[in-house]
Amino acid sequence: AQKVTQAQTEISVVEKEDVTLDCVYETRDTTYYLFWYKQPPSGELVFLIRRNSFDEQNEISGRYSWNFQKSTSSFNFTITASQVVDSAVYFCALSEANFGNEKLTFGTGTRLTIIP
Amino acid sequence: NAGVTQTPKFRVLKTGQSMTLLCAQDMNHEYMYWYRQDPGMGLRLIHYSVGEGTTAKGEVPDGYNVSRLKKQNFLLGLESAAPSQTSVYFCASTDSTPWDEQFFGPGTRLTVL
Numbered sequence: 001a002q003k004v005t006q007a008q009t010e011i012s013v014v015e016k017e018d019v020t021l022d023c024v025y026e027t028r029d030t031t032y033y034l035f036w037y038k039q040p041p042s043g044e045l046v047f048l049i050r051r052n053s054f055d056e057q058n059e060i061s062g063r064y065s066w067n068f069q070k071s072t073s074s075f076n077f078t079i080t081a082s083q084v085v086d087s088a089v090y091f092c093a094l095s096e097a098n099f100g101n102e103k104l105t106f107g108t109g110t111r112l113t114i115i116p
Numbered sequence: 117n118a119g120v121t122q123t124p125k126f127r128v129l130k131t132g133q134s135m136t137l138l139c140a141q142d143m144n145h146e147y148m149y150w151y152r153q154d155p156g157m158g159l160r161l162i163h164y165s166v167g168e169g170t171t172a173k174g175e176v177p178d179g180y181n182v183s184r185l186k187k188q189n190f191l192l193g194l195e196s197a198a199p200s201q202t203s204v205y206f207c208a209s210t211d212s213t214p215w216d217e218q219f220f221g222p223g224t225r226l227t228v229l
Contacts, residue, residue, distance in 0.1 A: 033215040045220040095215040102166055102214030108158040
């Protein structure tokens, strides 16, 4: 069974600090996809990134970076030089790439508050 | 393109009443999903559809029914609402595989008294 754990329920940091959101996953499949979504206070869900299990290269997009490590089953998300607009709930999610199990399993989310 | 839309945005029901939530997407996506979001529990999958005319159970299907008579629409029904169904409901769709990016609707906030 697929499972995603986001152990950090809430994090608060002062603006301009770096912050890392942890994500640990469980799956028996060798082919799977990992995602991060952002839910700002307005409530909509915004896609940030998708990674497949065969691509362990770290990804950087502006102030955002992701560290995927299969050895520890982790897909952590780092925001560098945080800004108030980064305040949101962030969800990590997992999809096992097999037809017949077309589900995306979400973690419980981490609420990030950036203090001005 | 409107993307994924949900109707209504808010609704208050009394215990035992029924209602239908409508999700519509104009991206010709194959896969559609209904989630509920409760505090501290993330998003949990209720039902999903892998194409027109198909439906499948997700993680928390009890008390809900769905239909996908047209490819662009995915309906979620509550036959006899209960307070435990108070939640925010999100619809989502993906294009050609279920592990594509999911596009989400704006959500429906449902309160059952």
